Amino acid sequence: MSIGLARLIGLAVVLAGMTSFFALACPPQDDRPPPKAADNLLLPKDENDIKTGITKCVECHKYTYPIDPMNNLYAKSFKSHEFVLLGEGRSWKQDDPHALAHRVLSSELGKQMSTILQDSKILVTDVSKAPQCLTCHAIDVTPAETSLARKNFETEDGVTCNVCHGIRKAWQNDHVDEARIDGKKWIPWRIATPQAKEEAGMRNLRDPVVKAQLCASCHVGSAAEGRVVTHDMYAAGHPPLPPFELATFMESQPKHWGYPTDPALKYFTPDAFKAYAGEAFAAKHPNWTWELYRFHANEVYLARQLAAGAVATLQAEMRMIAADARKVAAVDPKDRSEGVDFARFDCYACHHDLKVPSDRQARGYAGKPGRPPLKAWIGALPGVVIAHAETIPALAPAAKDFKTKWEAVQTAALARPFGDPVELAKAAVGLADWCECFLQASGAGGKPVYTKDEAEKLLKAIEQAAVSPKWTADPEAAMHLTWAYVTLRDHMGSPIAAKQLAALGETITTRVRIPPYSENGEPVPAGAQIGRRQDLFRKYESKTFTDAFKNVLVK
C-alpha cells in the first residue's frame, strides 16, 4: 500500500470518526443518516477509485432535445430519457458557468488577483494554481485531506460532473447498470436506495438537504474544506458572491436535470415505476418517491428545495463565522492581531457611497450605529421558512428556538465592531447545529410538507417579507427574497407578467442569471450580471423597490 493511499484511508477514518463524534442529538428523525455523514462514503477507497474526466460522462449524456425515443440508443433500449434528460453533459458544457470555473482564473481579472494577492503575500502562486482558489474552482481529488497545502486538484475542466455527483469510479461504472446491495445482491441501479448509491460513491443530489449543503459549501463557503473567499480576495478583485438561493440558482444554472415531477420524466409515475421495478418491489415500497428519490408527488417540488436551501445557507454561513471567530478567540486578547474576517459581515454596510441625508440613518440601526452587522439576507429567507414551519405540526417542534438562536448570534456580532469572538463562536455554532436538526427534521417521517396549499402559504409569507421594512431596508435581503419569490411563482405556474417583472427589474435584479446562458457554444460567465446587480444596489431605494414589488403581487 502506498504512503499516499495509507494517508488517504487514515484520514477517511479520522473524518468518519469526527463526523460520528459530532453527530447531533436532534429530535426523532427517519432512518436516513445525517446528510454530511454520506460524505464518508464518497471518499475514494484508493487512487484507482478516482475518476474525474467528463469524456466518459458525455458519451451518454450528450444528446440534444427533444430525444427521439425511436432512434436514441438509450431511450430505445432502456427508456433512459424517461428517467434522466440524456443531454446533461452538453448542457453543462454549453450553458453552465461551472464549466468555466477554472478557466476564469486565467482571465484578466484572474491575473489581476494573482498579482495583487502575491504582492500582498497572501498567495504564493497564481490563482489558477493556488489551493485556496482551487477548492472551489477545480476538482479536489483529495477530499479527505484536511491540509490545503497537501491537497491535489484536477483543473482541466473546472467544476465538472464528478465534483457534485462524486469522484469515485465505482458509481460511475455501476450506475449504468446495477447496484450491489448489502455487499452481495445486485439490483437495478435506478431502484437502489440512496444509501446503496452513496456506498458506491454517488452523492445523493436528489436529496435537497444534501444538494443544498453541497452547493452552499462553495457558494457560501466551508472553512473545513478550505472554501473561503476572504476579504483579501474580494479586495483583489474576486466578484462579490451573490446571496445563495438554491431554487433560483438551480433554475438559472440552468438546470441540466429534470424534476421528477416533470411530466416528461414518465419514470416517476406509479405505473412506470411499477413496470420497471416490478409489482412485488413496488408493493414493498409504497413510499418509493421519497424513499428512493426524495420527492413527494403531491409536493410543490421547488418549495422543499427552497426551504432546504435557505436553512443550509444559513448553516454554512454560521459555520464560517464560527470557524473564524473560534480562531480569533483562541488568541489571548493581549496578543490578538486578527479579527473575524470582514467578509463575514454585510459587505454593503461599509461598501456604499455616502449620502446626506442618509437612508441608513433614517431607518436606524439594529445595534450601535457604525458597527457592521452580519449579512442581513442570510436570515431573511430562513426566517420566513422557519416561521412557516412553525405552523406545520410535523415541523413545529423543530422550528422552535430559532429566534433565540438567531438573536444570540446578532447580539454577539454587534457587541463590538466585528463581534465578540468568544460569544460569536458559541452562538454561531449553536445556530448551525440548530439548522442541522431542522434540516434533518424536514425530511423525517417521509411525509409531504410542501403541498400546494402549504407552498402557497410559503409564497405568501415570502411576499410579505419582501415588502416588510425589516428587509426592504437592505438591498441584498430584498433581492434574495425577490429571487425566491420570482422562482417559486414561476414554478407554481403563476409567473409574473413580463411588464411588471421588467419594472421590478429596474429596482433590483430578479434573477441571479438571465438568458442567454450561452454565447458561441460556451456558457456566458456568471459575472455577466454582476455589474448591473451592483449598479442597482447603488441606486437602490427601499420605497421604489417596495412599490415595484407591490405591483407584482398576486391580486
Add this chain to the structure above:
Amino acid sequence: MRIVACLIAGILASLAITARSEPVRAAPPSYGVEPQPDCIPKASSSCSAASCHGGGPAGRPGSEHTSWAPEVFSDGAHDPHSNAYRVLFKAESDRMAQAVGNGKIVAHKLDLCLKCHAPAGITDPEVRAEGVGCSACHGSSEKWRTVHYLPDWKAKSNRDKSASGFIPTKNLVDRISNCASCHVGSADREVNHDLIAAGHPRLAFEYTRFHYQGSYRKHWEERIPQPDFEVRAWAIGQVASLRAAVEVLRSRAVKAKSNAAPWPEFSEGSCYSCHQNVVRDPFPKPSAEKLRGLQGERSRSAGTIPWQPWYASLGGSVADFDAILFRIEPGHESRELMALRGELQKHLTALQTEMQKRYPNPATVADLAGGVIPNLDRWLIKWQDAEDENSFPEMSPETSKALGHLLSHGAVTAEGKLKDYDWDFAAQRYLGLAALYHANRGLAPVAPWRPPLERLRLALAFPTSDHYASPRDYRPERTVAPFLELRTITTPRSGR
C-alpha cells in the same frame, strides 16, 4: 582613546549644528499643545463691553465679540462657532445622541457633544449657551481677564501668558493646535465611527480650508501678511492635526484595552476605502481602470484599510516642510534635525504598520502612538518658538514653489503611477497646492498652476447630484496627469 574620539565627534557635531541650521531646543513642555491649566471659564458678557470687544464695525479691532455673535450683523456671513451649541437642539442632533447614547438622551445635555459644541460650558449653563465662545479659543479667563489689557501683561511671553490659562492664538502653532483639539479631537474629545454613522459629519480638518471658507465672519485681522500666513498656517496645520489625530488614537487604544471604546475604530481608517461601491457596470471589462497597479503603487496588502491618509500622508513630512520653510539646503540638515526626522519616521511607520493590520492590537497601538507624539511635539515646539521669536524666514516665491514640488512630486512615482490611490491622499495634496496658490494670490510663481489644479479639483469632486457625500466616481488615475504637470512646473531649474 574612545573618550577622545567621542569628544571630537561631539565638537564636530556641535559645529555642524551651529553652521548649518538652528538647534532644536531641548524639549520643555510645549504650551497650547497640552490641555490648558484648570481655570474657570467665564461667560462672554465680561468680554463684550462696548469699550472692550463689543463695539465697532464687524471684523475691526474692538468688535471681536459682536463679529462673533450671530445676531449683531446680518450680512449673511457668520461665525459658525457661535452656532455650535444651538445645532444640538436640532432633531437630527437628538437622533444622533440617542443612537450613540442608548436612547432617551438629548444632544444638548450629552457631554460627548458638549465637549466640542460648548467646550467651556460643560458645567456652567450660562457659558454653555454661547457654544464655542471666547473662552473656548482664548482660554478660561479667570486669571487674566482683569489684567490682559495692562502693559505688564502685554510684555509677558506667550509661555507666561499660557501659564495663566490664556491661549496665545497669534502664535499659529498654538492657535491651530487648539482648533485641532475639537476639529480633529484630543484625549477626551472625539467623533468616532459610531457617531459618524449616526449622522455626524466626518471630521477632515485642514486649517487653511477652514480658515478661508466662504461666509466665515472673522473677528480678527491677521498680522502676518500673505503668502507667509497661509504657507505657514498650512504646514503647521498638517503637523498639528496629525499630532491631534495620534493623540485621539492613543486615547482610543488605551480605552479599548479595557473594552471601554469600540475597537477597531473605523474612523481611524480612510473613509472611502470602504465607503465606495465595489463593482461597476460593466464588470469586469474596465479592468485597465480597475487595476490598482495602474492606479497606484501597491503600498498596502489587499483588503487593508489605510490608516489616517487624511492626516498622516502629509503631516509626517514635517522634516521636509521644515527644510523648505527654513531654507535648509539638501544635505545641509543638522545631525540633530536628521535624528529628529529619523525618529519620527521610525515611530510613525511602526504605528502605521500596526494600524494597517487586520486587527491592530490596542495595547501595541497605545504604546506606538505614545512614541509618535513626543516626536511630533519636538517639531511643533521648534515652530512654536519660531512663531514667538518671529524667526520664520520670509516665504519667498521659491518657498511656495518648493512646497508645491514636494506635494506634486510626492504624489507620483518615477514611472508616473500614483503613490497611493486613496482619495484622502490626493485630496490633501490638492488642498496643499491650492493653499499655496491662494497664498500667492494666483500670481507668479503659482500662476501656471491653475489649469492642473482645476483638473485635480474636478477629479476629486463629489457628484453634485443626489446628495452624495463621498467621491462616487473617483478615478485615481485621473489625478496622475495634473500631478505630473504640477511636478514639471514646480521643478527647480537647478538644485532644489
